[in-house]
Amino acid sequence: MNATRHGYARSVAGQILVTGGTGYIGSHTVVALLEDGHDVVIVDDLSNSSERAVDAITSITGRRPVFVRADVCDAERLDAVFAAGPVDAVLHFAARKSVAESVRDPDGYERVNVGGLRTLVDTMQRHDVHRLVFSSSCTVYGEPDHVPVDEDAPLRAVNPYGETKLAGERLLGDVAAGGGWSVVLLRYFNPIGAHPSGAIGEDPHGIPDNLVPYVMQVAAGRLAHLSVYGGDYPTRDGTCIRDYLHVVDLAEGHLAALDALDRLGPGCRAFNLGTGVGTTVLEVVAAAERAVGHPIPHRVVGRRPGDAAAVWADPARAEAELGWRARRDIDTMCADHWRWQSSHPEGFTG
Numbered sequence: 001m002n003a004t005r006h007g008y009a010r011s012v013a014g015q016i017l018v019t020g021g022t023g024y025i026g027s028h029t030v031v032a033l034l035e036d037g038h039d040v041v042i043v044d045d046l047s048n049s050s051e052r053a054v055d056a057i058t059s060i061t062g063r064r065p066v067f068v069r070a071d072v073c074d075a076e077r078l079d080a081v082f083a084a085g086p087v088d089a090v091l092h093f094a095a096r097k098s099v100a101e102s103v104r105d106p107d108g109y110e111r112v113n114v115g116g117l118r119t120l121v122d123t124m125q126r127h128d129v130h131r132l133v134f135s136s137s138c139t140v141y142g143e144p145d146h147v148p149v150d151e152d153a154p155l156r157a158v159n160p161y162g163e164t165k166l167a168g169e170r171l172l173g174d175v176a177a178g179g180g181w182s183v184v185l186l187r188y189f190n191p192i193g194a195h196p197s198g199a200i201g202e203d204p205h206g207i208p209d210n211l212v213p214y215v216m217q218v219a220a221g222r223l224a225h226l227s228v229y230g231g232d233y234p235t236r237d238g239t240c241i242r243d244y245l246h247v248v249d250l251a252e253g254h255l256a257a258l259d260a261l262d263r264l265g266p267g268c269r270a271f272n273l274g275t276g277v278g279t280t281v282l283e284v285v286a287a288a289e290r291a292v293g294h295p296i297p298h299r300v301v302g303r304r305p306g307d308a309a310a311v312w313a314d315p316a317r318a319e320a321e322l323g324w325r326a327r328r329d330i331d332t333m334c335a336d337h338w339r340w341q342s343s344h345p346e347g348f349t350g
């Protein structure tokens with residue numbers, strides 16, 4: 001067994017299957033895995049990402065992951081990947097993630113996010129692979145009663161996207177209750193930033209829904225101004241508070257979860273991955289302005305329906321049981337995000 005950067009003995013050594021590995025969080029995690037000595041096979045249908053991410057990952061790490069273009073709902077293709085294996089563990093990122101889109105297409109979200117997970121689990125079962133790290137979201141807490149929110153807070157979905165994440169968590173809880181499986185559910189708060197090389201980053205198609213990609217496109221002159229949704233929340237400056245988390249910290253959280261799978265033993269466990277620090281929308285804008293070096297046009301407008309006033313994580317469980325904590329601050333997040341955005345104004349397609 002090798003010692004890892006987290007100080008724990010590594011319990012998984014071998015090929016890791018990363019579904020959604022060319023996407024935003026997946027690609028950063030693949031970099032972390034390769035740098036940590038793992039062999040990686042990516043399965044991605046490229047529906048919301050680019051194969052150029054594979055080249056960028058290779059240029060950062062000097063190692064090329066195996067790439068298979070396939071949909072996680074395609075049981076035959078998935079089966080072939082496991083048959084070519086061996087696969088030691090799976091990190092499952094492949095999913096759709098836009099709240100607004102999920103309201104327009106709840107069945108599509110159910111098919112990919114829940115159906116795809118079910119297909120993956122069945123395939124893992126057939127191939128005797130029982131270690132899984134699942135991409136969940138703080139959306140499973142809905143509007144929390146208390147902040148910071150810990151993992152024992154009540155779970156509730158407030159939109160179809162959230163319903164699919166909750167359904168995924170429940171499905172995996174049932175699978176693990178059957179015995180023999182080690183599952184970690186990672187509840188991400190608000191991932192932003194990019195690899196410090198600027199070679200990979202978030203590549204949203206169309207006009208972004210999320211705050212930081214939008215702010216950065218305003219900074220780049222592609223969008224005219226930012227609408228700040230609501231200036232009358234009961235917070236220090238009237239704008240909403242979120243727990244923004246550097247995507248490289250998040251990637252390292254997956255390594256810590258992978259290392260923990262066997263050490264924690266069979267079962268299904270949830271961990272918040274956040275910084276524990278809340279930042280307002282106007283504080284994000286100020287940090288982005290420091291990163292880009294010029295003012296970013298913005299104006300306060302009405303609230304966005306469905307937004308909670310303040311959500312941030314209690315990340316204590318991840319620190320105690322995974323040996324992980326976020327290390328990068330909001331200025332680093334914005335500087336790294338801007339490096340990616342300014343060097344790839346059109347994302348991977350530019």
Ligand code: UD1
Pocket residue numbers: 099100137138139161189190191209210211212214226227228229230240241242281304306307
């Ligand atoms: C959203 C999703 C959440 C998902 C997460 C992914 C909703 C209700 N929630 O979280 O399920 O897991 O993205 O990161 O959509 N804002 C503006 N102007 C903008 C965009 C956003 O002021 O143009 C504000 C929002 O009101 C919010 C904050 O910025 O207060 C963050 O918004 P966003 O990046 O969309 O994330 P969440 O809403 O926290």
